[in-house]
Amino acid sequence: MTDRKKKILAVALELFANDGFSATSTKKIAKEANVSEGLIFRHFENKKGLLNALVQQAIARISVILIPILNEKNPKEVIQKTVELPFNIDKSEYPFWKLQFKLKWENDYESNEKMQPLLDHLAWAFTTLGYPEPEKEATILNHIIESISIGILRDGVHSQESLKTFLIEKYNTPTK
Amino acid sequence: MTDRKKKILAVALELFANDGFSATSTKKIAKEANVSEGLIFRHFENKKGLLNALVQQAIARISVILIPILNEKNPKEVIQKTVELPFNIDKSEYPFWKLQFKLKWENDYESNEKMQPLLDHLAWAFTTLGYPEPEKEATILNHIIESISIGILRDGVHSQESLKTFLIEKYNTPTK
DNA sequence: GTCTATAGGATGATAGAC
DNA sequence: GTCTATCATCCTATAGAC
Known part of the structure; x- marks a missing residue:
């Protein structure tokens, strides 16, 4: 290239x-x-082709980012690392993530099956920890980090930072 | 008109x-x-003016939608009604909400101060119920319903429906 | 209030030279 | 691989008639 x-x-x-x-x-x-x-x-054949090239790059990049979590065998660590995910986004990567989130609203880009492996691994972690509804618990946590990510991309890390330890502690003292 | x-x-x-x-x-x-x-x-003076007119309509509409929750004096009901909010969006209102969420990514539309009253009322509800970190609890719940809303607008209510009762029960048996 | 016609510029894309 | 020049189309916006 x-x-x-x-x-x-x-x-x-x-x-x-x-x-x-x-x-x-x-x-x-x-x-x-x-x-x-x-x-x-x-x-690139046309303007759309340029976008497609970016999307292809993104798919590769996301799977790399998820590796450390997917390889984690300690369920509590899986959850903690997932919570930390949005807070560890480097400012240089904001455009990358912004585009990802914007594309979710584009009708012809079927969004996140890219995140499905994370969702599955989270469900496994919650199962291992004895949560009664692990899949739903995983979905909720995924919702939380998605929305926090959006907040960070729009208003900066500081706008969400206090939630980091709050969430980590929350998931260390589960209801059950 | x-x-x-x-x-x-x-x-x-x-x-x-x-x-x-x-x-x-x-x-x-x-x-x-x-x-x-x-x-x-x-x-409308120009195309942007047309969009602005829609935004003005939206501001009015959202404050109307929030009235039943903001007038609710039972803290548990406040939380339950908030959780139910995204699940009660009528299909005819999808375009309205879709535009709201899309505009959050538009640089020149400072987004949700419209939702601030809800956030404040949620914080009050969590305070009343004795949660140790009511503001953060409110922020998290807000994140959850935002992300659920996005999921519903993209994939329909059924894609999120099971979370409704799960969340309601979750907030009825708090950790404390 | 509403329509038709049109101006003036921007847009995505191609052809051909180097 | 890269640039310049150019085309056909589309876009926002205006003017003037009804």
Whole structure:
């Protein structure tokens, strides 16, 4: 992959994430990437193809991010690491995650089967810990970290930070 | 307000919600509303003005929806009604809520201070019930219903339905 | 209030040279 | 691989008639 192609992808990620896919013109991408507009269509068939390339990158990246959790064999650690997930997002990765969440509203991108492995592993963790409704417990925790992630991406980590230890403690003293 | 103006608003709501603001042309709105394109610009200064009109409608509508909860004086009922909120969204209101959630990603729409009264009332309810961290508890519940709402809008009520009674029971047997 | 016609510019995409 | 030049289409918005 050439530097210019990488640059196009990087700029497109940023602009699609911040301004949205339809609101971002290929002209603007080319300008910010210091590249001719025609080059975009040489590397990617069309504008949609550029987005698809970003989505493919994302699928790979997410599965990498999940590895440490999926390999964790201590159920309490699985839960804690899951809770910590949104709080560990580096600012440089905000555009990446923003685009993911925005795409959930795009009709032709069937969203998160990417997160299904996490959901399954969470359910296993809750089962092991003796929770009466492990699947539902997993779904709720997933909802929580999704919404916290959205809050962080919009208003920064600090806006949600106090919830981190609160949640960790909460899941260390379960109702049962 | 004339019938045609109402129709424009209704069609615009639907299209903005489903396809997005930028991806929806005024031409398409006019066509689906059986109205001339020029009329849109007579009634609303420009396309953005049309969106603003929808946002104004939404602010009013949301505060109406919250009234029954904010007037509730039984703290347990406050929580239960909050949990039920997303499950009671009528299908005809999906476009309305979809647009709300999509707008949260739009940089120039400072989102939910509209929900702040609910958050405050929830915090009060948790305080009354003796929860040690009522504000955080309220924030978490708010996160949960936000994410559940998103799930319902994308995949229908049935996709989340089992969580309803699960959550209600969960909040009836608190950890403390 | 509503429609038709149209201006003026932006947009996605292609062709051809280097 | 990359750029320049260009095309056809679409888009928002306005003007003027009814």
